[in-house]
Amino acid sequence: MFQIDLKSRKSIYEQIVDNVKELIMTGMLNAEDRLPSVRELSKTLTVNPNTIQKAYRELEYQGYLYTVAGLGTFVASHTGLPVDDKKISEIKGRLQENIRELFYLGYSLNKIKSIFDELLEERSDWNDKGKLY
Amino acid sequence: MFQIDLKSRKSIYEQIVDNVKELIMTGMLNAEDRLPSVRELSKTLTVNPNTIQKAYRELEYQGYLYTVAGLGTFVASHTGLPVDDKKISEIKGRLQENIRELFYLGYSLNKIKSIFDELLEERSDWNDKGKLY
DNA sequence: GACAGTGTATTAGGTCATATAGTACACTGG
């Protein structure tokens, strides 16, 4: 599934959260897919079950997962979700920050634009089915 | 100069690092500008001097500041710096992550592009003088 | 009902980063 880097400055549960998020966003995990059980993933990653649970709880809180008692933890569906304005402006802020940094490093606006286009090109295999915006 | 949010999940010294970085990158602080002394900023922000020192040390390590014993801490010049490939790919990775997230939230590739263009427009007042790329 | 496998909750203990407090030293310019 993924690996944990004990030397990372990120905490373990945070790494799990980010990794699962990425698996969901890249389509490696789809809605209704079942995740490894707390105990199972605990053994796989050699990490305490409580840490796995903490990550799953956080992912559930953020809306990426849902759990059914006695059954397991599953990927939540997000189609038709109302647009999360708070999250959008958060992302915009991060984008702005990255633009600033590139500009500071000596890149022109045009060059930055072409870098971004390049990144988008790599995602041209994704389709826009079901996109609302 | 800026404020510290004690309720933030970011540590204090990390907030200082990020804030100073932003001031430099947005041009509020220019090369050779002198920063508040450790003790002075310590009083202003009501934070321990050691914490300020830790932030300054980190900023110096990252190349944003330099210090002269007995004189103070100053904004470093970065013109003509060799391109930091590691930093560039780091930024690209963050951009990629943001794109993924926007796409996951239901935005089409075209919409994402227009959002990015919009952000770049807000920076059209910046000029490209001295840009190498 | 028994059972194995789920999620969940709780208590306890250890480690580490962070922040504070206080003190001390070397350097610089006036």
Added chain:
DNA sequence: CCAGTGTACTATATGACCTAATACACTGTC
């Protein structure tokens, strides 16, 4: 000399994080 700079060091407290161990409620299957 002196005030103001950066820097170094020890000590202490707090909180996040992680681990360990145990227990309970739920689900589906036999």
